[in-house]
Amino acid sequence: MTGQFNDKYMDQLESWIGTGPKIFTLLYQITRDGCNATTFHQKCDNQGPTVTVLYNQQGSVYGVYGSASWYLETLTEDIVSFKPSGKLGLSDVRILMLGPVGTGKSSFYNTIDSVFKGRISRSAPCGLSTNCKTIAYTPYEVHVMSGASLNFRLCDTRGLEVTQGLDSVECNYLLDGNISDLYQFNPVAPIRSANPGFVHQPTVEEQFHCVLFLIDAAKVGDIPQKLVDKMHSFQKRVILKG
Numbered sequence: 001m002t003g004q005f006n007d008k009y010m011d012q013l014e015s016w017i018g019t020g021p022k023i024f025t026l027l028y029q030i031t032r033d034g035c036n037a038t039t040f041h042q043k044c045d046n047q048g049p050t051v052t053v054l055y056n057q058q059g060s061v062y063g064v065y066g067s068a069s070w071y072l073e074t075l076t077e078d079i080v081s082f083k084p085s086g087k088l089g090l091s092d093v094r095i096l097m098l099g100p101v102g103t104g105k106s107s108f109y110n111t112i113d114s115v116f117k118g119r120i121s122r123s124a125p126c127g128l129s130t131n132c133k134t135i136a137y138t139p140y141e142v143h144v145m146s147g148a149s150l151n152f153r154l155c156d157t158r159g160l161e162v163t164q165g166l167d168s169v170e171c172n173y174l175l176d177g178n179i180s181d182l183y184q185f186n187p188v189a190p191i192r193s194a195n196p197g198f199v200h201q202p203t204v205e206e207q208f209h210c211v212l213f214l215i216d217a218a219k220v221g222d223i224p225q226k227l228v229d230k231m232h233s234f235q236k237r238v239i240l241k242g
């Protein structure tokens with residue numbers, strides 16, 4: 001269906017945006033410019049507030065207003081040039097991914113790595129499984145096209161489960177850098193300080209600097225209450241670390 005973005009719709013949009021009269025300029029149109037993400041960003045990035053309207057063949061119209069510019073390229077450059085504060089003496093920042101089993105933690109890393117590499121990458125094993133697919137604590141580097149790596153690591157972990165897997169003490173050890181790279185979690189016997197694989201004096205590089213909680217938006221209502229409670233207790237531990 002060809003979009004008919006006429007004066008009536010512009011008036012309606014002006015009233016929804018609610019910040020006074022607007023002048024609308026057509027930046028990108030699929031039927032004119034082709035359906036291509038690179039072209040979209042070439043034409044729309046850094047252009048100020050934008051309205052994006054999509055028409056489907058059933059006649060439905062979808063739209064979104066962005067009060068800030070599209071800025072994918074700037075954001076990408078910011079991420080590529082990111083360096084941890086010199087005061088910390090860190091070469092890279094560790095970002096811990098936590099979330100229920102099968103929520104997409106490993107896939108998230110693969111997606112980020114693919115975006116920066118410019119080709120599909122699947123370094124982290126992922127996929128549907130009745131059990132936990134990821135069993136070892138693995139800090140992954142994110143690579144760019146030249147082969148260099150970015151100054152942060154996305155750290156994959158065993159997924160959270162109601163009755164087994166990471167417990168609160170083990171989570172604390174992870175945050176403090178006490179668990180060695182590639183340590184294979186034992187779901188029924190959490191790591192304790194006497195175990196091999198326990199790092200007694202972690203460096204600041206081995207500690208966590210950021211934590212991501214990943215949740216599958218399509219299954220958010222199905223997460224058992226006990227698992228929600230577990231995630232809350234982990235979240236409290238993270239907050240206490242400052």
Ligand SMILES: Nc1nc2c(ncn2[C@@H]2O[C@H](COP(=O)(O)OP(=O)(O)OP(=O)(O)O)[C@@H](O)[C@H]2O)c(=O)[nH]1
Pocket residue numbers: 099100101102103104105106107108125126127128129131132133134135157158159160
């Ligand atoms: N539809 C959809 N599926 C996804 C997404 N992310 C992951 N998946 C699928 O979900 C399944 C599980 O993904 P994983 O990345 O292995 O999840 P995980 O959290 O690492 O799982 P464990 O390591 O077992 O805890 C795979 O079949 C993925 O293809 C997403 O954003 N959308």
Ligand SMILES: [Mg+2]
Pocket residue numbers: 105106107125126133134156
């Ligand atoms: Mg995984």
